[in-house]
Amino acid sequence: MHKNLRKTLAIILSTSVITIGTCISNIKDIYANSNSTINICYDNSYDNVVESEERKIAYITIDDGPSKYTDTIINTLNKYNAKATFFMIDRNMKTYPEQVKNIINNGNTAGFHSVSHDIHELYKSNVSAKEEFDKNKETFHEITNLESNIIRLPYGSKPYTPTKSYEMLVEAGYKLWDWDLDTQDWKSNSTQIVENVKRYTQNKKEVVILIHEKKQTVEALDGILKHLTEQGYDIIPIEQNQQPQNFWIGNLYN
Numbered sequence: 212m213h214k215n216l217r218k219t220l221a222i223i224l225s226t227s228v229i230t231i232g233t234c235i236s237n238i239k240d241i242y243a244n245s246n247s248t249i250n251i252c253y254d255n256s257y258d259n260v261v262e263s264e265e266r267k268i269a270y271i272t273i274d275d276g277p278s279k280y281t282d283t284i285i286n287t288l289n290k291y292n293a294k295a296t297f298f299m300i301d302r303n304m305k306t307y308p309e310q311v312k313n314i315i316n317n318g319n320t321a322g323f324h325s326v327s328h329d330i331h332e333l334y335k336s337n338v339s340a341k342e343e344f345d346k347n348k349e350t351f352h353e354i355t356n357l358e359s360n361i362i363r364l365p366y367g368s369k370p371y372t373p374t375k376s377y378e379m380l381v382e383a384g385y386k387l388w389d390w391d392l393d394t395q396d397w398k399s400n401s402t403q404i405v406e407n408v409k410r411y412t413q414n415k416k417e418v419v420i421l422i423h424e425k426k427q428t429v430e431a432l433d434g435i436l437k438h439l440t441e442q443g444y445d446i447i448p449i450e451q452n453q454q455p456q457n458f459w460i461g462n463l464y465n
Contacts, residue, residue, distance in 0.1 A: 277310035293446035298324035320448035322361035323347035390421035404431035
């Protein structure tokens, strides 16, 4: 009798484990295809199910370099184990080739920000914007022997960029990035810049932050990184194979 009871219990427990395993598998599929802020983490044996908050991500994107401030920016990033994406202008890469190398050597991503930084030059023909970024690629390759397809148009991709110019950049394989947090560092002091970041990162899980290589921004960067770190953000660079976020696609975080 005891032997039969043990056998019955074993069958019930076995069935329960299979049912639980299937349930967890179904939950995993549901969450993998949703935008929920909760992920289900599990191991292959289904012994442990742990709920965790969705990862918070900050992309620091830095325009108009490299410059005399680049090395200081990199040192400050390294202090917080943070990485950024640098959108560089052609003439500045030629003026500061060692800083271009320093950006790469410290684990940051190199992107391009045109040759002219002038919307009248960029869009004088359908191909002129693409030609400027092709020149950026050429200069970058001469300095580093590397390639990059990540770009940012001066003043953003809207409202100035004609449809045909945008389409030609996409067809050429360029990954165009805009932003969803403009620190307005070009007209603000360091305190205001930090406050802008604090204000506009509230309740955001992901943010693309725009800053420039300016004196006041360098002074503000430590405060920016300190705040983001305290708020639990991973501060990471844009990857080459990553889907771009821009005003045309409309997929920037709101």
